[in-house]
Amino acid sequence: MTDLTASRRTVLVAEDDPGVRSTLDQLLRFEGYRVVQAADGLQALGLLERERPDLALVDVVMPGLDGLALCRTLRRRGDRLPVLVLTARDQVGDRVAGLDAGADDYLAKPFATEELLARIRALLRRTEPAEGSGVLSLGDLTLDPAARTAHRGPHPLELTKTEFDVLELLLEHQGAVLTRTQIYDRIWGYGFDTTSRTLDVSIGYLRRKTEHDGAPRLIHTVRNVGYTLRTA
Template structure:
């Protein structure tokens, strides 16, 4: 069974999460601050992590950013008592894969963890997808565009793979949420928009044309840009 790291400084919440996840069959690694979490990532190499935003020594957002900067792509679910959109966007900006505001329902937490763990590597026999000058190797989880390597987070890669597999097909926001996260977010969620924004920034870093297009009022579509 998968190993889940729990980084939460509130003892009651940490112990409750530990009991719930162990009851569900997961191996758990509970720690009470961000510095201990950084060490635990190296020692235990968890399959996923639940990370609180407000922790001593290293906060959850900084922890996530440090992990991404050193190339760690472990799926991260951020817990936060902050409900403002800007606060949630900050966590996604740092490289988190998902967020869950406190207080939360246990079933929703478990559903989100299952969704993160489902998005695993595709295996050695996975195909290489091509769209224009974009090449996406689903086995190695590598993306290149025009010969340039594009470094993506796990969620960014998963979104891009889904869009490219369905190139020229307009995918609704709810369809993408269901496929990538395993459930639909509330209508006001900006999670997908944030990830799409960073995807575009990375894919278009050298002035290349747009591959991921917005269809207003519907969702997104991947297609080769029209020649100028």
């Protein structure tokens, strides 16, 4: 029977075995989840730039970027996406390694579908925000991290995942000046090339969207330092 709590929830399946990936896709869709698929960790990171899943099922052994490296990358970015690691190994050391990498839960293959679905439901319940909590605002700018929505006045802002994450970070530290390195480490991960123009491009798009129809600027440049969010 379809789980009604799964309605409109999105699960990212990162698994290099096409047979396992297809089986998980069919199972989750039957249960009412929306599914996006990735064949390896690098593809999963790319999908996360366009999608915002509610949970990720991640295989440990994948080419390019394995499951544990994917978890570490997400946590270095400050991404709290719930991650359930799937692996063919069931030694204590393997479980510890997965949890230390930032995974929220660990399930060894082969597993019963009932247990997998129960663990997914448990993780989704654990990460549900309290009613009415967590909304960030400055002036007429509001952002709801739980719903992944943002508005300037009555107008919704259509933001990419990266734009949303940058704006959320600036709102969390409104009034403070965040250096370029701090923003890169939080959003793109430690070691990202801080001399690139990626951040500047994202800020440019954010300004264009938040200043639509002549709305006053909120995102300000502090020359040779970084950026700050303030009303004046």
